[in-house]
Amino acid sequence: MDMEPATYMKKIAIPVIVFGFVFSFLLYAALPSLFQGSTKAIPIMIPVICILFAVYYPLSVYGGQASRIDNNMHYYITQMGSVATAETPRLDIIRIVSDNKEYRELATETKKIYNLVTVWNMSLAEACRFISKRTPSVIFEDFLDRFAHGLQSGENIKSFLFSEQNVVMNEYEAMYNGAMYNVEVVKELFVSLVMSLIFLASFAVIMPVITGMDAVLLMAMVVVTFVVTDIVILLFTKSKVPKDPLWSKSDIIPDYKIKLYRSIPISIGASIIVTIAVVLYGKIVTPIAIAICLTPLIYTGKVCRNIEKNIRRRDENFPAFIRSLGSSAGARGGVIDDALKALRIHDFGPLTKDVNELYKRLSTRINKFESWNFFSANTGSHLIQRFCIMFVEATNLGGKPEIIGDIIATNFHKIVTLRKKRVQSASSLVGVLYGLTAGIGFTMYISVGVIDLMQSMFTSVEMPAGMSMGMVIYTNVGDVKVLSFLVLLIMIAHSLMSALLIRVVDGGHLLSSTLDFVIMVWISGITAVVTQTAIWSLLGMT
Numbered sequence: 001m002d003m004e005p006a007t008y009m010k011k012i013a014i015p016v017i018v019f020g021f022v023f024s025f026l027l028y029a030a031l032p033s034l035f036q037g038s039t040k041a042i043p044i045m046i047p048v049i050c051i052l053f054a055v056y057y058p059l060s061v062y063g064g065q066a067s068r069i070d071n072n073m074h075y076y077i078t079q080m081g082s083v084a085t086a087e088t089p090r091l092d093i094i095r096i097v098s099d100n101k102e103y104r105e106l107a108t109e110t111k112k113i114y115n116l117v118t119v120w121n122m123s124l125a126e127a128c129r130f131i132s133k134r135t136p137s138v139i140f141e142d143f144l145d146r147f148a149h150g151l152q153s154g155e156n157i158k159s160f161l162f163s164e165q166n167v168v169m170n171e172y173e174a175m176y177n178g179a180m181y182n183v184e185v186v187k188e189l190f191v192s193l194v195m196s197l198i199f200l201a202s203f204a205v206i207m208p209v210i211t212g213m214d215a216v217l218l219m220a221m222v223v224v225t226f227v228v229t230d231i232v233i234l235l236f237t238k239s240k241v242p243k244d245p246l247w248s249k250s251d252i253i254p255d256y257k258i259k260l261y262r263s264i265p266i267s268i269g270a271s272i273i274v275t276i277a278v279v280l281y282g283k284i285v286t287p288i289a290i291a292i293c294l295t296p297l298i299y300t301g302k303v304c305r306n307i308e309k310n311i312r313r314r315d316e317n318f319p320a321f322i323r324s325l326g327s328s329a330g331a332r333g334g335v336i337d338d339a340l341k342a343l344r345i346h347d348f349g350p351l352t353k354d355v356n357e358l359y360k361r362l363s364t365r366i367n368k369f370e371s372w373n374f375f376s377a378n379t380g381s382h383l384i385q386r387f388c389i390m391f392v393e394a395t396n397l398g399g400k401p402e403i404i405g406d407i408i409a410t411n412f413h414k415i416v417t418l419r420k421k422r423v424q425s426a427s428s429l430v431g432v433l434y435g436l437t438a439g440i441g442f443t444m445y446i447s448v449g450v451i452d453l454m455q456s457m458f459t460s461v462e463m464p465a466g467m468s469m470g471m472v473i474y475t476n477v478g479d480v481k482v483l484s485f486l487v488l489l490i491m492i493a494h495s496l497m498s499a500l501l502i503r504v505v506d507g508g509h510l511l512s513s514t515l516d517f518v519i520m521v522w523i524s525g526i527t528a529v530v531t532q533t534a535i536w537s538l539l540g541m542t
Contacts, residue, residue: 013054020050062136065105069137070175071243072106075386077143077161077168078411082394082404084158090124090151091117093161096393102386109135113144125151139171165407169414175242176418180425182240183505187429190233190501194436194494197226198443201490205447205483215451216479219486226490230497238504244419245382246311246507252377256307260511263303267514270296287488287525294518301515308508310350311380312423315416317351318384319409322391326405334401337362354378368392387412419507426506430516433498437520440494441527444487448480449535488528495520 003011024043076097083093091114097103098110109131116127125148132144143164150160204218275293278284284292324346328339340359348355354375361371372392376385387408394404499517503510 008058012057016050016054017047020047066136066138067243068104069106069109069135070139070172072103073137073139073143073168074172074411074415075390076103076106077164078387078407079390079394081161081165081407082390082399083397084161085399085403086394086397087158088397090157093157094124106137106140109140123151125149139168139175142171143168162407165411169411173414173418176244177421179240179242180421183237183425186233186237186240187425187432190237191432191436193229193233194440197222197229198440200225201444201487202447205444205451209451216482216486219483223486223490223493227493227497230494230501234497234501234504237501241504241507242418242422244415244422244507246308246419247509248377248380248382248385250373250377250385252374254378254380256310256378256380260300260303260307263300264511267297267300270299285529286485287491287528290488290492291518291522291525294521297514298518300511301513301518304509304512305515307380308512312419313350314354314379315381315383315412315419317349318379318381318387319413319416321348321351321355322387322412323405323409326391326401326403326409329395329405330400330402334395334398336395336401339401351379368396383412383415423506426502429502429505433502433516434520434523437491437495437498437523438527441487441491441524442531444490445484445528445531446535448483448487449532451480451483453535484528484532488524491524491528492521495524 024046027046028043079097079100080093083096088096094110094114094117098107098114100107103110113124113127113131116122116130117124122130128144128148128151132141132148135141135144146164146167147160150157201219201222204222205215207213208215208218271293274296278289278292321343324343325336325339328342329336332338337359340355340362344356344359346352357378358371358375361374362368364371369392372388376388379385391404391408395401496517498520499513499515500510502516503513
């Protein structure tokens, strides 16, 4: 946190803990009648929560730093290996990677090593061991220890960094697979929680018939519980998935982004027009009407999905391109332009057009680095953007293109393979969530239908003198139409959170979730209509 422990205690920990005790005292003093019996524990829990927050917050920051370092290690070691092919001095390699702001905490830790050597006159091996004992990342700590040992034993820096490619990539692969296993556990947890909430919702609908409680109030509480649970699972899953973005973060706005941005007002405008038409017509049942009104959002989702499909296809073709480019450039004495010209006759799938445009830009001789920036931005891929920078910088330093291309292609291919596993996990989640959405609607609308039947049946029953219907069953538990609307609200909110959960798992753009959202809203609407129609038909209701 870049903060002394005493400073943290004064500025954050103590004020938070004091606030917890003061707020708890004021809450109990202002509302003494509210906290009686078992509810007395509620004010006591507030300072306990504040104390736990004060203790846990630095640990969470520390863990976040470790996670960000681990998620950049594969880029880091690839760049070091690429730069080493230019016979770059050891300290210059450290300086070059420490200047890369994309590495964030990893660049900061590397900068500390550079400063310890240049300012405090430590040896590079001592500086690496010094930082390894203080870095939050286990992967980076092990790398620095191996690096320090290699430096002290006189091992060739280039040979060491080449051998480290496999070591670090294997560690990254293990971490990635571990994160995906955690996602599988979260998926099972999510299904279990939703099943529990379905029973809770059914209980909230039926219980008022026995107890006389307000069913609308209970159902409103279920809506809040459903939404909060979905949000918590969404955030928890986001913290567990690998931090491996698909889309490029370049400041350049290519054509595909313009097309995506233009699709947003088109979808929203079409939704507004359809909503007006549905309201004026007024003869469509509410669940289907809502689904129809949201259907135009599919356009934005479809545009985004097609862009993502092309990005993934470019990622799959990039290793072959960069390896061929490196080999061809190596055979031509390191001249990238001539090698690229020769590669134009080859087919690299969706990447072919971008390769041709890259050659045209490079042939103008205006700015080599900007030409590659436009190339990576037009591909839309975050991976291509990161690895292109490494290739250009390393070859510009005089590195061997054939070796650099092989290093980048090998590591790139491993990451693409890991991403395919992630996409497969998200695909299995889609089927689960679609089925779960239908199950929620079926169960909850059956409960509402049974309540409607019981109210209509027992309100016409004449009770003997001196008895009331409330002695047997409560018939006036709330408006069934309101209950049906609250159930529909649960379905729509759950559909939105489920669609976002799918995108979090597969690493795609959030706008792509509109497609799954609309499909699940349609599933909810169709389930509602079919279930209500079946209940009314079976139970003889009109």
